[in-house]
Amino acid sequence: MTRQLLRCLIVCLFFVATGAVASAQIKPGRDANQPVDEEYTQKIRAYTTEPFFNSPLTDYLPASPDVPTPKAVLGDVAGAPGKLPYAEEVYRYMRLLEKATPRVKVYTIGTTEEGREMIAVAVASEQLLAHLDENRARLTKLADPRMINLNDDEADKLVAASFPIYYITGTIHSTETGSPTALMELAYRLAVDDSAYVKSIRESVVTLITPVVEVDGRNRMVDIYNWHLAHPGENVPPLIYWGHYVAHDNNRDAIGLSLKLTRNVLNTFTGWKAQVLHDLHESVPYLYDNTIGDGPYNAWVDPILTDEWQIIGWNNVSELTKFGMPGVFAHGNFDTWSPGYLMFIAATHNGISRLYETFGNAGADTLERTTSPGEYQRTWYRQNPPLPKAKWSQRNNNNYQQTGLLTSLHYFGNNSKLFLKNFYLKSKRSILKPKNEGPAAYVFPGDDPRPGNQAELLRTLQAQGVEIHRATAPFTVNTKSEPAAGRSPNVMVSTGPAPTTSPSPIPSATPSPGTRTFPAGSYIVRMDQPYSRIADALLDYQYWSPNDPQTEVYDDTAWTMGELANLQVSRITDKKVLDAPANRVNGDVRTAGNIIGSGSTYLVNHNADNALVTLRFRLKDATVDAAEEPFEAAGQKFNRGSFIIRKASADEIQRAAGDLGIQVYAVAEAPAVQTHALKPARVAMMHTWINTQDEGWWRVAFDQFQVPYAYISTQDVAREENLKAKYDVIVFAPAAGDAALIVKGLPMYGNPLPWKTTSLTPNLGKIDSTDDMRPGLGWSGLMNLQKFVQQGGVLITVDDTAGFAVNYGFTPGVSIARANRLKAVGDILRMRTVDVMSPIAYGYADSLAMYCANGPIFNLSNVAVGGGGRRRNTERFTGRGGPTDPDIVQGRPPAEVPESPKAETWEAMPLTAEQRRYSGGMVIPAAERPRVILRYADMKDLFVSGLLDGGDEIAEHAAVIDVPSGRGHVVLFSTNPMWRGQTKGSYMLVFNAILNFDNLNAGRKLNGR
């Protein structure tokens, strides 16, 4: 079946489905007996640029003698030109509503990274709000059908007595500015409007509203807009910081849960036992219900949900089309594969995820907007497309948002019993997972060498609402049919001396073939629980076919959390696992940390647990050395890189071990092993003024593990001639710009672009500030940075900033090959450890899965200039014999061919005698040649999860390189070790480089070839 046909079939099917649950016929529009607020209504009409950009639901505002309209705070109507309220103003209005009517209640749901409040506003009839607690008790049983023994009759009774919760979230994306005013007015309408249409919503659904999700970013955006109003005609500073850490990626955090806004919305959604999470965005004309989206759909959600997307979405499109509003559509090219979006919290927790893209002007100006042909042309899913050109106002946007939401709420309220029953069914089917599709459980073995990272991932699952059990005795399960087992890193064939993985390996019983015995203490994530779906989605492997008809991948294609955390996770289909003796873990999963033995020297095994870096910086006055070889002490085996701590008090060590969950061994005497000092490095994180989105995830990682750093910009580096006097390590995380842009910065046309705290812009500055965002690193910055490395500094670069370092001559001998076919779209690939002696590899075994997004393809050469590492063409010329036979020149004896030099793909070719003779000055001295730490695995082992095509272009190439330069080092990453709080298994590569900053040459074997 062709893709088009399939689409048509889906559409037809769901028109039938919508018909089957047709809503009661209530005419949308005002109640003739209720007076309207004439002045407000007049302004709505004045600010709406065309009558067809409005609807009978929003072209008036009912009047109320007691309840204030948004004008009370805004001084004008919602969506008025020039009016963009701060979050606090939106809250003030919501609280005015709460005071004025029993139909509104305001709740604090948490704070942001910068300490600002987040709220949720409940709106419904006073009867519904008076019975919230009893209703929640009923919804709790529907959400966890184990409480009613999965009894459908009981569920039906609960459904009959319950009312649903529809949760709406606004302005997660700070440049998309319309939702707060639309939601202020929506709350007013829901509380006040006596039309039959709105009344039926109020009496059947609790509408829960978080009017501002990204509060920190909202307030900065309002500052920017106010600056723009005060500087008419000038270029506006771009909103470089949305949230404290990241920009649009705050809507990719529903996997890793690193941001407070994600946790606050998640807790609100699950705490209220809501049925819908409807997230509002504004980047597509005029209203795109993109939840229905396009394939491939996420493979772990319940088909009941994907049907619900269609049912509600198509009703929405149909209703707004009937109102005569152009540009309302569904489908489009958004695939629904990744579970990382905020709305997906509902999809993975038995609710309904929904998302609107409406049309915003990034501010409150009314503007002439021209859409692109791809936007205004009619296509099968957009029969009434947006106009090619129209005057567009924030009020138009607010009309569309509110009209869409009101029709959704009305439809949902009319069919509330259907959706509540579906909510129950989805929850029940999640519990029945082991019996139906499986698996039965995921097991985290009790002898994993990285208990700290294991506990960290389990806590993330707990934050998702997942229950964790812990085995009280060993148990054996059938693993014969476990497809993922072959990909487990611990079955990789070792190529070199791998470090031992645990200081105290627990001997596991020899299992019979096809079975596996897990030790006591293993963690079991049972799939017979209400939120099994999110655990399954996060722990499973992803496969996106290179031949998928979807060619525009919207986001990452893989997120397998066990692999990214460098942990062993076993997917078990054998239902016997559910009978394993185990207890539910109460409270957070934590590793026990204490001191074993006695003595004033303390030993800590290096197992690549991230807590080790926290420990080092916490014990800032202690002497900490790293062992350069594995050793045995206190009856334990310790890996290369293990910490030997002296000059620390037992109390301090005990406290740190307990807090961080680290096992410490006290001994009387330090082991006899080669060591070097781990001094607390002075770290700087350098950002550009062009983009801080991706480096924000690095700050998340550093802050989480309490690695102190100075936050500096390329402009600071341009000014600071003696960087080495201040810093030991400069981290240049991905900057989303090419090398030239990093140096040049933004064009210097027009006016300066300040990012500063002023009375007009009280929320700008702070994270960092500048009088003018335009200048980049410049030539002086480039020189200062190179001097920093020459004087002994360590520069850490990643992906595009690694490209910057290579292109600007920081790393002689490294070049980057152009990718022609490689498609590694946010996937997970296998790396192999090449140099286990390098401090960067401390704690790692011989293989590691890493996040990859078409990273640079590195080639190495022993010659600094020319010969850029391109592989020698060794294919033979046309001649006699087969492809591997020598040709024979006729009429003379065969000449002896000298053996041609050979090297692995990740290595530099050995120097030839010719090169030594003729390019002597270009040959890189042995001590300054790039040292490869990790490489991409061979083609057959490379793919782990997601979408990989053309992988042979990058297979076997170097992935992490330490390039000595002068007295310092440049570290190059092709993969991104710190991404979206999901890649905690590769954080330690970066932390190792920081911990060992002045001894990165440890264990280095020089090769003069």
Ligand SMILES: [Zn+2]
């Ligand atoms: Zn958006």
